[in-house]
Amino acid sequence: MTVFVQLLDERGVRVPSAEFDPFVAHLTHADLLGLYRDMVVVRRIDAEATALQRQGELALWPPLLGQEAAQIGSGRALRADDFVFSSYREHAVAYTRGVRLVDLVRVWRGTTASGWDPFSIGMATPQVIIGAQTLHATGYAMGIRNDGADSVAVAYFGDGATSEGDVSEAMVFAASFRAPVVFFCQNNHWAISEPVTLQSTVELADRAAGFGIPAIRVDGNDVLAVSAATSSALARARAGEGPTFIEAVTYRMGPHTTADDPTRYRDADELAVWHGRDPIARLAEHLRAAGVLDAAADAEVAAEADAVAAELRAGCLALADPEPLSIFENVYAEPHPVLERQRADYARYLDGFA
Structure with missing residues (x-):
């Protein structure tokens, strides 16, 4: 069984780790406050986009509510020359890569087939075909190795994608060619309406061993642990040691998309348990105990989140319909x-x- 990595417990108390502490030793309290700011802002972006869809301004939106730490912790660990291949839910990762806010919603408003220029931010546009991006990331990583560079390709996907053949094929190639790729699986416990326990009788991280790929199982609601796990995997890849599989154990607190009703298949008690593990509240407790997050800082972050949401809404409503041809x-x-x-x-x- 793969070891579970946690650096902040559910009360925000620091948990020491001889193996992973060195990867976050450089992070100051100001850096942690920055991660808190990121998570609050992207949750506000997500809420605003969901509201836009409910108001008929977007055709669809895949919420990330509850998965902020998994995406911000990993996204902020990347270098500018690394390249991301994501699914359709990694809005927070796109935010860390510097995507313009309006570009997050272009596809979902139906005004374009692609939200942004991939090479300008080092991130491919979202892949809707489940798991296909893992093959793209592995191929890109093989190119990195052939070029003699030390950048890394990162593939983001959900627990449901691990049941797809594309993911297995990508891991075969990555292991065989020691490709510098990180497979970042966000186990949010639900592949639309199917629980992860139905998809796999073992922890998802344990599947990687069959491909000869080392794995890290991390608390996906612990932004500090996610940062450390991702940094560790990136270091392995840059050193020529090949791929790593990360299973970030988190929870999708909202619907699969705005077209889904999770109350039809999900128990309310389960949702309540995961509300108690909220990634933003956890880091907030840690920062308050350290005297870093006070009422003034909280108000400043909230104001920034509101300003970002207003910018997103204005940009969305200003998008013009394309010419049909x-x-x-x-x-x-x-x-x-x-x-x-x-x-x-x-x-x-x-x-x-x-």
Whole structure:
């Protein structure tokens, strides 16, 4: 069984670890306050985007409520030259990579097929096909190794994706070629309506051993432990030691997407237990005990979160609908006769409404 890593317990009390403390020894109280600020802000972004969807301004939104520590702790551990391949829920990771707020919602408003320029922030646009991004990350990591660089590819996916063949294939290649890739699994306990216990009879981290990949099982609601685990995996990859599998044990406190009703399959008592393990409250307790987080600092963070939410809303509402025929742009690098024929057919169809 893989060792469970925790550096802040559920009351925010520091838990020492000889193995992982060195990876967070450089973090000051000011740095921890920055991580707290990040988590509060991205939770506010998530709440605002959910409200926008409920108000008919977004077609869909996959909430990250409860998973802030897993995403912020890992995202802030990355270097600018590392490259992220994510699923559709890693809004907080995108935030740490410097994505513009409005770019978070472009796809979900239906105004574009891609939210941002991947190379400008070092993060591919979200992958909706479950688990496919692990193959993309492994291929990119093999390219890093061939180039002789020491950057790292990081693949984010959920517990449900571990049941997909793509993830197994990616891990086979990563292990065989010692690719500098980190497989970051957020075990939020629910693959839509199926519990993780139905998907696997063992801890997900233990599956990695079958591929010859070392694993770390970390408290995904402990931002400090997530930072340490990610930094450890990144160090291994940069040293040429190959891939690492991280299982961040967290919980999806909201629906799978705004089209889902979790009350149909999830017990309210389970949700209450995980509310008591809230990642933001945990770090807040630690910072208050250290005298770092007071009422003034809390108010400042809350004001920043509100300002960010207002910017997100304004950007979303200002997005213009694209020209219908623009859907045919940027499909192929060069003119393609089949696509041109389809474009002409669609133009004639649209003309029928004139």
